[in-house]
Amino acid sequence: MTTQSAPRQAHPRPHGSSRLAAIADAWLPRLVLGPTVLASLVFVYGFIFLTGYLSLTDSRLMPNFTFTGFGQYTTLFEIDRWWVAAANLGIFGGLFIAFCLAIGLGMAVLLDQKIRAEGALRAIYLYPMALSFIVTGTAWKWILNPGLGLEKLVHDWGFPNFTFDWLVNSDLSIYTVVIAGVWQSSGFVMALFLAGLRGVDDSIIKAAMVDGASLPTIYLRIVIPALRPVFFSVLLVLAHIAIKSFDLVMALTAGGPGTSSDVPAIFMYQFSFSRGQLGLGAASAMMMLATVLAVLVPLMYMETKGARHAR
Template identity: 60%
Template sequence: MIAWLERQIPKMVLAPSFVAILIFVYGFIAWTAWISLTRSKLLPKYELHGVIQYKRLFASPRWETAMDNLFIFGALFIGISMLLGLMLAILLDQKIRVEGVLRTIYLYPMALSMIVTGTAWKWIMNPGLGIEAMVRGWGFESFTFNWVIDPKMAIYAVVIAGVWQASGFVMALFLAGLRSVDGEIIKAAPVDGIPGWRIYSAIILPSMAPIFLSAFIVLAHLAIKSFDLVVALTGGGPGYATDLPATYMYAMAFSRGDIGQAASSAMVMMGVVFAIVVPYLYSELRAKHD
């Protein structure tokens, strides 16, 4: 009896966490999925009404803006962060004596809250006293940089702040990758007369394909979950010009009292995340078994 109990200890230790995950992740996803199929407004109603909330969602111009913004923000944020991160990593990889200091400088924004980042950039980019006023003060009277208050450009202001925050992280990923490439190959290349840039383009970068993938996954995940940055930088405005799915969901859930819409938009967000993450997890798992 005691021996049996002893064998059960590991299971009993894991059980509370497992039950918690089962309820608070999977149970809650099921609840949200159910609510997304009802006519719930301020309070949840459990009577099913088909995909009416999804029809409303996809007919909503605000949601359309939010999805367009996610696409613009996601593509630019991921693309520029990757390029910048890769470039910084390669530049830092040239035996720089002050590498440690520079690395610290490039990466510190990642330690900050997106609310802090948004607050700082909101001030820097404000037209009245920020960059615009500064450049005008230098004598360029017609210089304009009012992206944060321009509905057409505000989403690009969010991209700038996002890239500032996350590109150092990509640099760290790529630098770790560059350092893990087999040193012997790199040493042999110059002996064979292969120029430096060819070593990167033909040997090092192709061997870092998994890191490109990792960086992409992490950045995509950050982009889809971006909520605080938009809240702090533009508040979703002007109007709802910089709404993202995350801010749309929050508005529906907590200020509009439309939890049916909130639930359906959350489910779409999860769909987008899984469309990106599941193939990745699957390939990682398969790589493990091979």
């Protein structure tokens, strides 16, 4: 004869233990995130504030914390090289963003058709992003060198009249930076757009096809407008890359010939560290920050406005 044992009663957790668990749940995330937040406040926003203050001083080789007003900005705007660098940034940034968007979106749409060897093509397109801008600039410097790269290769093929001297042409050198930058970043843009395309609901596309819509119409009227958040992210990343471009330009053209391919990042570096004009370099850095904000704020406003209207 078997006897059933009485069910074991669960012992209530002691009140002190529950209180400790609640305190741990409340404070553990703060303790984990605290060092990161503190480091960001000091090394990001703290140094932004310090740079902004130095731009209002007469700092030379070493920081001088005596406030002198906006004289550094007046001097900055009187330097022709600064305006050349700003114009080059406009050319490079505009073309870089436009071509990366067009090529990246086009490749993403192509791969979205489930073509053969999609994985291999995706890896090939993404490979340039695995390289640093220094490597990219050096490689394209060899390719675009008239006596070593593409021009010499075409001459060896029997076309002696072919010329491609953009790298040493002061009117065209900035466009070589565009070529190298687009080659480097288009695959990354493609990956972002492809992820967005794969997130679009297939039932919407099938319904449009049942209604007789062609594939180009489906992409233009339905799919691409649904990628608004992806466009926002891509524009933000590409604008950030363009504005802070330094290593790519230094490796490819070093700002030359002369200062024809100079950009604000190189201007800031050389005046701050090579010429011992720390205050002027800080002023140029703050102008770069203002450019970032001029791009970021409208994009965030449009994205927030679009999200509100979508509710």
